[in-house]
Amino acid sequence: MPLQMIGAPGDPDLIRLPWDIPLEEWPDHHLVTLPRGISRHVVRFARLSGRVYAIKEISERYARREYKLLWDLARLDAPSVEPVAVVTGRTAADGTELDSALITRHLQFSLPYRAVLSGAVRPDTLTRLLDALAVLLVRLHLAGFYWGDCSLSNTLFRRDAGAFAAYLVDAETGELHPMISEGQRTHDIDVAHVNIYGELLDLEAGELLHPSIDPLVFAGQIVERYERLWSELNSDEIIEDVDWHIVEQRIRRLNSLGFDVAEMMVRRKVGTGRLIVRPKVVDAGHHQRRLLRLTGLDAEENQARRLLNDLDAFRVSNGLRHEDEAIVAHRWLAEVFQPVVSGIPAELRRKLEPAQLFHEVLDHRWFMSETAGADVGLDAAVRSYVENVLVFKPDENAVIIDAGADPLSP
Structure with a gap:
């Protein structure tokens, strides 16, 4: 079977990678070193034309299946x-068949949980990670996705102001359905708790x-946070009359949990004067969409x-x-945001994405x-932030090798 690359690679140099060599034996000049989570398979990172790709060695059946699932999730x-x-169709020089890839x-600026939790982990940091994972799992379940192996290891985290945003990175055990069953949902939560x-x-x-962290207690937080979210999104609320203040309170609670209410379903309960209120269509990212629409900035x-x-406040x-x-x-954008980002030395901007830099400058x-x-002003804040905070931060961008080097160039 000849070598085949199926998908939408975009970068023709991908086909030039040494696919006839097992992934764990690839020469270093093809790779970049990035923090990795725990995986059952060999995973390596390659940089081509300024972009970084994660490559996982896996059987053809599971590679095709996971590829399709990830595309379906992107569509949703x-x-x-x-x-x-x-x-x-990977084959070694001696004719040995190799696994597919x-x-x-x-995902730029993302980190596995072990990188986020390096050093003495504080309870509030761990709580924010678990909160982000619970929100991710609820969103996946609302989309009809059964994960099958929810864990910190199968998730990437990006800093999102003072919190974190979580992304699924391993869909190998997943299944997509028109609607997730109660059994699948319960099993996902049980697996997440154990993992x-x-x-x-x-x-x-x-x-x-941290000595104050009890693993069993904190693992239980994922269940508690998930159930709170799921209940808020799916439970009926009975009110005696059309009290829109109560409806508005429900919407605000959903917003505070990271969800935007696109539509509410209100129906009268048979035989009574009471109404049942349930969010019918929910989605996340209300502020993301407004910011993108107004400014073109894509942020968490x-x-x-x-x-x-x-x-x-500027307005x-x-x-x-x-x-x-x-x-x-x-x-x-012209008078506030761009001057702040431009005020960061070019060699330090890659440490954090622009939206996170701006957020941290505001905090500083x-x-x-x-x-x-008294207000010290943005100019003074930027200078102090660079000198006293940013220079000591690790580089969270994916690009680690020289930006001008092409690892495939002869």
């Missing part, structure tokens, strides 16, 4: 890595957990919320309340102003 706008291609695009408990025990054995949900708050402080929203957003400005007893 579920948080997951982007599939690129499947490579089949699944290629996905590496996370084991992962926390492993961290504890490596002395990476909490980052988008923070940037929009600053945009709204008020400049007497632009009655101005068109799009015009105000254009001015805010607030702390400086509290100390000074």
Whole structure:
């Protein structure tokens, strides 16, 4: 069987990688070193034309299946890595058949949980990770996706303002259905609880957990957070009359949990004067969509919320309340956001994505102003943030080797 690459690779250099060599034996000059989670399969990262790809060695059947599932999740706008291609027909120089390979695009600025939790893990950091994972699992279940192996290891995390956003990175055991069954949903939660408990025990054995963290208690948080979200999204609420204040409270609770209500279903209960209220269509990313529409900036949900708050404050402080929203957003971009990002030295901008940089500068400005007893301004905040905070942060971008080097060039 000849070598085949199936999918939408985009970069022709992918086919030039040494597919006739087992992945674990690939020469270093084809690879970049990035933090990796625990995997049952060999996984390597290759950089081509400024992009980083994750390559997993796996049987052809499972490679094709996972590729299709990831595309289906992308179509449903579920948080997951982007599939690129499947490579089949791999044969070594001595004629030995090699496993196929699944290629996905590496999610920039993302980290496996072990990289996030390196050092002495504080309870609040772990809680935010588990919150992000619970939100991810709820979103997948709402889309009809049964994961089958939910864990911290099968997830990537990106910083999202003061929280984290979680992305599915391994769909090997998943199944997509028109609607997830109660049995599948329950099994996913049980598996998540057991896996996370084991992962926390492993961290504890490596002395990476704070003494106050009980692995069993914290593993239970994923169940509690998930059930709270699921109940809020799917339970009926009975009200005595059309009290839209109660309906609005329900919507606000959903928004606070990271969901936007696209539609509410209100029906009268037979034989009574009471109404039953249930969110009918829900989706995540309300602030993301508004920020993208107004500014073209693509950010995580909490980052988008923070940037929009600053945009709204800019509107008020400049007497632009009655101005068109799009015009105000254009001015805010030119007068506030872009000058802050441009004020970061070029060699340090790759440490964090622009939206996260801006969020952290705003936080730094607030702390400086509290100390000074007056607003110190953005210029001073940017300078202080660069000198006292940013230079000490690790580089979270995926690009680690020299940006001008092509690892496939002769």
